[in-house]
Amino acid sequence: xxxxxxMFRIIIIYWVLGKIFQFFFGRMGRxxxxxNYSRSRxxxxxxxxxxxxxxxVSPFSNDSEIESAYKKLVVQFHPDKTLNMGxxxxxxxxxxxxxxxxxxDDIKKQRKRYNAKF
Numbered sequence: 001x002x003x004x005x006x007m008f009r010i011i012i013i014y015w016v017l018g019k020i021f022q023f024f025f026g027r028m029g030r031x032x033x034x035x036n037y038s039r040s041r042x043x044x045x046x047x048x049x050x051x052x053x054x055x056x057v058s059p060f061s062n063d064s065e066i067e068s069a070y071k072k073l074v075v076q077f078h079p080d081k082t083l084n085m086g087x088x089x090x091x092x093x094x095x096x097x098x099x100x101x102x103x104x105d106d107i108k109k110q111r112k113r114y115n116a117k118f
Contacts, residue, residue, distance in 0.1 A: 051103035051110075063111070071105045 052059050055069045077096045082089045 050105040054099055054103035055107070066104075066107060070100065073100050 048077045052061075055066060057066050057069045061069075075098070077093050077100065079090055079097060079112065082093045
């Protein structure tokens with residue numbers, strides 16, 4: 001019976017430690033980098049989200065799928081398309097293009113580094 005109580009204590013201690021860790025560090029593993037801006041892993045630019053989420057592709061997508069998704073987003077959000085729509089909309093499109101370009105460069109550098117290992 002004493003073994004059961006000691007096992008129960010260990011389980012409770014690990015559960016409490018896990019809750020404390022989750023309180024201080026949040027859910028970093030599930031949500032990527034959190035809601036704030038953070039430096040991208042490759043040191044190029046700032047990305048608000050995971051670069052794959054920005055381009056709406058899976059991390060398991062091949063290079064041609066990523067490139068086609070990038071080109072579609074560039075056509076959609078290019079600042080020259082919003083030239084006559086006012087400075088506010090132009091600024092939004094420029095910011096979105098910076099985010100798209102940073103995400104695409106981040107993915108390319110990650111894959112280049114990965115392919116260099118093998």
